[in-house]
Amino acid sequence: MIRPILRMGDPRLLQVSQPVTEFNTPELEALITDMFETMHDADGAGLAAPQIGVLLRVVIFGFEKLDRYPDAPEVPPTVLINPVLEPLTTDLEEGWEGCLSVPGLRGVVPRVARLRYSGFDAQGTAFTREVDGFHARVVQHECDHLDGILYPMRVKDFSKFGYTEVLFPGHAGGDD
Numbered sequence: 001m002i003r004p005i006l007r008m009g010d011p012r013l014l015q016v017s018q019p020v021t022e023f024n025t026p027e028l029e030a031l032i033t034d035m036f037e038t039m040h041d042a043d044g045a046g047l048a049a050p051q052i053g054v055l056l057r058v059v060i061f062g063f064e065k066l067d068r069y070p071d072a073p074e075v076p077p078t079v080l081i082n083p084v085l086e087p088l089t090t091d092l093e094e095g096w097e098g099c100l101s102v103p104g105l106r107g108v109v110p111r112v113a114r115l116r117y118s119g120f121d122a123q124g125t126a127f128t129r130e131v132d133g134f135h136a137r138v139v140q141h142e143c144d145h146l147d148g149i150l151y152p153m154r155v156k157d158f159s160k161f162g163y164t165e166v167l168f169p170g171h172a173g174g175d176d
């Protein structure tokens with residue numbers, strides 16, 4: 001079921017979400033199914049459970065080729081629950097971000113360039129990945145949602161924050 005996506009200004013987006021304690025349940029499966037349907041409907045690269053008003057530490061992400069990020073490599077469809085992120089470098093990389101909860105806008109955000117993330121899938125199986133580039137950026141963006149952080153809070157240079165259609169005339173559109 002496609003669920004409404006909360007937009008910036010909704011206080012639920014500023015909450016710290018709770019860890020998942022029970023895996024492999026119909027409720028968790030239904031949540032994840034809804035999240036993928038909602039993300040695909042909105043043509044997004046990722047989605048966090050609090051964006052549909054569920055304050056649990058669940059994020060999904062993954063995409064093949066995105067019109068909006070033509071240089072981004074593919075990322076496999078991933079369910080990441082109770083994530084832990086460990087930076088593998090102190091180097092920061094700047095890159096453009098958008099968010100389905102902040103429609104119509106884009107901003108440049110500095111993020112850790114390389115990191116290890118670990119967590120659980122829907123069945124409760126633990127896994128770990130080391131990633132860099134856009135994959136690392138998406139994970140950081142989505143996991144920020146679990147702590148009530150929206151990307152505009154991380155923008156440092158407000159000359160690189162604005163409306164997509166003004167920043168990128170003729171842009172393909174889409175909001176995340």
Ligand code: NI
Nearest residue numbers: 098099100101
């Ligand atoms: Ni977002």
